[in-house]
Each structure stands twice: as structure tokens, then as C-alpha cells.
Amino acid sequence: MDKIPERTKSETKTAAILKGAMKEFLKNGYAATSMDKVAKSAGVSKATVYSHFGDKEKLFNALIQDLVKDKFQTVMGLEQPQSLEQDPKIVLSAIMSKMLDNAQSDRSFRDFMRIIIGESGRFPELAKAYVANVAKPTIEILTKYLKSHPTLKLEDPEATVRVMMGTMVYFVMLQEMMHGKDVVPLEGDRVIQTLTDLISRN
């Protein structure tokens, strides 16, 4: 019996559809992406897309949940226990530099953030999934670090983490996503430096 090849074949199509859906949804958004575009981009017929995912909304949900899972893996991969002996200035600015590099080099990451925010009104469950599986773990990892470090005596580590993340997210959003680079130029290093100094009190 060739049940295994059949299943493998099917999973290959599923993956191809998700790949095509990712390309199109991230590029055009939900409403402007047609199932024809997805099918074409995936190299399958439209009927195959429907037989695998039911309808457009289910496909979109499946794709975003997939991407959220992917970002979760990325976040968890960064939880190498931060050395508590190192100067927090160095550790913090290294973390934020990495965040910045990622966001600036990965165009599909910015498209992903755009769609999560842009569709958060019509797809609240997807935004919640992002918060629960990406933002929350990131916040917790950073909070744990700020709390456990011996020389950092912060009054409110949880709130301080929001300051850190907000600063970085807003910077990327304004400069890169909203094309503010030319209108309100600013060096990312200055923001990181300022934030680090504020938190570790020079």
C-alpha cells in the first residue's frame, strides 16, 4: 500500500498552498488577496485550495497561526540564560541591537506586523494569538532578566520592559514601516544608547 506516499504528497500540497498564501496575504492584505492569486502562487488549482482549507477565512487563520508559531520559536530560541555577571548596559544594548537588526533586515517580518495590526479589528483572535505567543513570552523573558539582575534596582521591572519594547517597536514602525526615515531621521543607536542609559542609570 502506498498510503504514506499519498499522505506525503498531500502534505506537500498543503505546504505549497500555505507558502503561496503567505506570499500573497503578506503582500496584499486579507481582502485584496484572491483565492485565484493564492492558487496560482502555490501552483495548484483553486479547487485544491478549497478542499484543503475550506474557505478563505479558514486559510487566512491557518496561515497566521502558522506564522505566529514560527515567531514563537524565534523568541524561545533567544532565551539563552543571560549572564547575570555582565554589565547590564552591554546585555541590554545587545538585545535591542539584535531586535533592530532583525526588524530592519527582515521585510516579511514587517509585513507580518502590518497585517496583524491592520487586521486586528476584523480578526481579533489572530491579534490575541500574537500577543499570547509572541509579545507575552518576550515580555516575560525580559522581565525575568531585569528582575534577577543584581545591580539593576528597578522599581517596576514589568513596566520598564514595556518602555523598552515600546521604544524599539515604535522606532521600527515609524522609520521603516511608515516610511519616516526621510521625514524624521534618527540613528537607531542613539535610541538604544538613550534607553540603556535611562534603565541602568548611567
Place this chain on the structure above:
Amino acid sequence: MDKIPERTKSETKTAAILKGAMKEFLKNGYAATSMDKVAKSAGVSKATVYSHFGDKEKLFNALIQDLVKDKFQTVMGLEQPQSLEQDPKIVLSAIMSKMLDNAQSDRSFRDFMRIIIGESGRFPELAKAYVANVAKPTIEILTKYLKSHPTLKLEDPEATVRVMMGTMVYFVMLQEMMHGKDVVPLEGDRVIQTLTDLISRN
């Protein structure tokens, strides 16, 4: 001659169309909003919408530019010369509390931010208009205050303003727009307090 009544009538229709367009575009986004919806919501025929604005893209551009102009007025209204004698802690936390209240009470403001970000890939000029006419003036007003205050000795006021705005924007975005209130609850006052302490160094 009744030229004036005619023009008035025409301007009334234009305003009605923009009002209907605002309601529909903010609710559904660009692609999911049909010209039929706009016409119905405005109480006019579809042909009238086209005769006033040419096509869908021009209507969307006109509407967003209108809203940007409106937010610009709001920002400029807040430029009452901040007293330099008052404790910056009080001034800063008052400013941020006001920002927070606005964002939390005004639902259409959050819809506006959502659409600016969500469409910033396909309508970069609109995002740029927002940055130039809303974000930039806000940044400049706050920078001017931080620079001119006698007891605040900040190394980099421009970058510090980004920290402030990023913190507030990210907080509203995560808690309200992305429905994080239940998943990652946090009191807004704690964030404001923390930020104020960091900047004015307790």
C-alpha cells in the same frame, strides 16, 4: 441667481460622501470597502461619489488626508507653552495621561491608526503624510520642552522623546488595538509613572 445655494448643496454632498467614506473605510479597510457601501452610507448614488472624487483610490486619499489634517489640528491645539517652572514630573505625566485617555476613549482614533499602519505598504504616501503632519510635530513639541526645561539635563532629548512616544503608542497598541488587555494586563499609570521616573531621574 442661485449660484451660492448650488455650491452649498454640492459641498454638502461632498461632506456627506467623506463622512460615509470615513465610516466605511475605517471599519472595513481599503480593499473591503466597496463604492456601493460608501454611496449607501453617504445617502447618495454611486455615480455621485464618482463625479465628486474620480475613483476609489482618490476618494481614499482625500479622506485620509482630511483625517491627517484633523489630527494635526489636535496636536497643534496642545501646544500651550508648557510652564518651565513646574516640576517636569507633573508636566510629563499629565501629557502622557492625556495621550492615554484620548487613545482609550476614542475608538475611531484607533481605527485610524490601524488603517494608516495596515495600508502603509500599499499607500506609502499616506503614511508619510501622517508622519510629517502628526508624528513629527508631536515629536518636535516634546523635544522643545525637554530641551528647554532647566532641571532636566538629558543627554539626548530627541531620542528621549522617541522613548516616551514609543512607550505610550506601544502600550495602547498592545492593550487596546491588539486586544492584549486580558492576556498581558497592566495598569497604564504604572507605565506612566515608570517612564516619568526614568526621565526625571527620581
Place this chain on the structure above:
DNA sequence: GTCTATACATCGATAGAC
């Protein structure tokens, strides 16, 4: 399971009467 062909609704945009 996957395809082609197609049903049926809705889209953006316009013609023509008034």
C-alpha cells in the same frame, strides 16, 4: 485528491435620462 469549467454575487466604473 486534483483538475477544468462554471454558477452566481459583487466589484469598480460609466452611459444616458432628467
Place this chain on the structure above:
DNA sequence: GTCTATCGATGTATAGAC
């Protein structure tokens, strides 16, 4: 200027052959 009626294109979704 504003309307009704309608065009052709395109949308989601499915039927039926293989």
C-alpha cells in the same frame, strides 16, 4: 449635478470528470 440602469471584470465557492 444627480439619478437609475447596466457593462465587463473579477470575486468566492462548487459541480463533475478523471
